[in-house]
Amino acid sequence: MSEPFDPARWRPASFLPEEDARDPALLFVVAVLCFLACLTALGVIAGNRAAQDWASQLTGEATVIVRARGGETPDAAAARAAEALAGVPGVTEARALEKEKAYALIKPWLGDVADLDDLPVPRLVAVGLDRKAPATAAALDKALKGHGLDAVVDDHSVWIKDIRKAAGVVRWTAATLLLLIAGAAAAVIAFATRAGLAARRDVVEVLHLTGAEDAQIASLFELRFARVAAISGAAGAAAAAALGAILRLMGGGQGITPALPIAWIDLLAVLPCPVLAALVAAVAARVTARRLIKAL
């Protein structure tokens, strides 16, 4: 009261008391939901990258199992197969694996057999494929048959399909999770709007009787909760990004495990969170407030 009031310096105060917007419980719940949403987003991005890496590795190679026929030795058959495969368009490299490698692969199933040379162990040919135009399994098969070889081609397409399917499941699960989280956030905001309206019925009544339109009154709650959600969203996003950064640092270039390779750029995915949270909150508050005001 020391200085006289100067109307020129007056700024309109908020119709709703400012302290209502600082409800710690609400800020916390929305921040946690945003944190979970951001983690989900980071998870699905990293998971997708892992799936893509695996799939493209598998696309670049095929394995051919060669069985010796007639009087041919397995080594000779494998060498012949490698030669035949190398001539197929779309093959960059075909290499017969040494006997030891083939043995090492089947040893777990056979146990410590004294002399593997007595067994007709098939040989493997590793085929490198042109990633841009890989030779098909059928083309490889045809080349082998043409050379009278008894061989089975595994172009890893079964694995690739499985990886794609798994990645799809992860994406759908994540999308469902994000929708659920958004729904939960909307419900929390609707709840808070209802409580806010009840707590400030006096304000709503005065505004209403003074000639405020329903939309004007609803917009007070809309703006308030959009702001609350933006602040909480920023906090949740920052926490999720920090956790992502820790995972990235702990796991080196590959991320915490090769299964979840987080890249620095992935952390940008949390940026839309505050805006999306504000949007969800605004819509939830608007719908709730307008319905309640109409019922007054």
Add this chain to the structure above:
Amino acid sequence: MSRNAIDAAGDHSADEILRFTGVSMRYGRGPEVLSDVSLSLPRGSFHFVTGPSGAGKSSLLKLIYLAARPSGGSVRLFGEDVAAMPAHELPRTRRRIGVVFQDLLLLDHLSAFDNTALPLRIAGHKPSEYRNDVAELLTWVGLGARMEALPPTLAGGEKQRLAIARAVVNRPEILLADEPTGNVDHEMALRIYRLFVELNRLGTTIIIATHDQDLVARSARPVLHLDKGRLRPLPPQGPMAPEAAG
């Protein structure tokens, strides 16, 4: 003119601002709190609504400021049938009416200045257009030194005058006041009454609900007397006192 204004319900005057025709009202499924009320008020008039507590004074005002709907009869406001007004027009109509509520309804978290500016903000005016008017009005009602004060820190008479300032700041065509001198001493009641007289002089139609018989008698303004929800001729009175506004 008739001191009861009931008789005036018959004529169709061009500058009629308010007309009730056979209006009844009830809260929910409760009993009728207003029955068969007919009246017609010309623009620029000044009326008291009197009657014992529970007679229906506040309810009558609620019908006028569109906080309640009649359960029977028709209310015409500014020449329009209220029942026929589309919902989106109601806010605009409310802005043409200033109300001093019985319980004031000041917003305790807003300063006297913000409380007063509220109707202007709702009407969409810019602060630069009205800040000086608000300050001037607050000075006019004697709150020039309390513009930053929060309502809970104001005295009873100051609160009343703040509520009046908010009611008139948007230059309403009708000013309704529900027991505006209810909680103030006689001196303050006269001061407040003089504010209404001044506003009426500037063209505002004024309707004051009160049971302050002394004020009514001194003012010599027409009276709408309610008894158990019905308009009745005034009970016999003593000799008229000269108008308080002087």
